[in-house]
Amino acid sequence: MSSDRAVGDRAVGGRAEVSRAVVIVSGGASISPFTTPSEAARTGFAAGSTDTALREHLLTAGYRVFTSPAALGAGPAERDEGFAGFDDVPLLLPAALTVNAAGSIQDAGASLAAFLTHLAREYDVATVDLVGHSMGGLFSRAALPVLRENGSPVQIASLTTIGTPWEGAFSADFALGDLAFEAALDSIPTQTSMREFALLAEVSSEGASQEVTRRYLAGEAGWNERQRGVLDDLPVVLIAGDYFSDDDGQPEIWPHDGLVSRHSALALGVSPEVLPPHGAHTFPDVHSIYFTDRLGLPMERALTWDPDVLATVVGALEMARS
Secondary structure (H helix, E strand, O other), rough: OOHHHHOOOOEOOOOEEEEEEEEEOOOOOOOEEEEOOOOOOOOEEEOOHHHHHHHHHHHHHHEEEEEEEEEEOOOOOOOEEEOOEOOOOOOOOOOHHHHHOOOOOOHHHHHHHHHHHHHHHHHHOOOEEEEOOHHHHHOOOOOOOOHHHHOOOOOEEEEEEOOOOOOOOOHHHHOOOOHHHHOOEEEEEEEEHHHHHHHHHHHHHOOHHHOOOHHHOOOOOOOHHHOOOOOOOOOEEEEOOOOOOOOOOOOOOOOOOOOOHHHOOOOOOOOOOOOOEEEEEOOOOOHHHHHHHHHHHHHHHEEEOOOHHHHHHHHHHHHOOO
């Protein structure tokens, strides 16, 4: 039995955590490789642009960590030839176990649930702490009822979301025509984010760009309300970025991380029937290293690369295990 398949990964307070693992879930439009505690992409960013620093930090902290594979379209996550990409993946999973990061939330949740069940069968993972970046938090939420309905042996112990658009991403709202361009005020980065997402939405008719919106997620008939009860009794921590701020801006945008408002990332408009009492943290960060690269910022100003955010994730995991 390999170290990845070994039972028992970490001791907390003298108590062995048997067959428990952290699974990192990437967001919309992401390409991410499948990684185990000992295997990752050999070229480029070991776990992709979003997950690499987070994975490394959690491994160093002693956790057993896997990253779920994600691709643009129905197919395996073999490589990413774009910004901060990767190649030479030693373990390639089939499309059925790979999240289509451009598709619908529900389909992504079904693929993620199948992947988690695969971890249970092949790697002796019985209990999972989910850490989702961006739409990865929505994909994670969508997987929970699927696991229960399918009788999966996997038990979800906690959920931590990082920059997740619980109530939509403002750039997607603009692309859909539900938010005026003037709401960006005089912020060039905000205007650029809105324009670029609108162009992306024009060439992609798949679910992610349409569903990461307030119209789809929020309101009495929105997807969030259809998730009532899913998070009951589950420790949940939400993390937001607010690098961009303007006191005169409307809360649907301001402050924000370049893509998701603090209001949305902290689910401030989500009912307690959907999101029971939970932890919430905000950091002066941008959404991803795509934004740090565009703005000439150090990578540590991206949510999943900020040491303070990474420490907060560890704290959330420890609280869930106490």
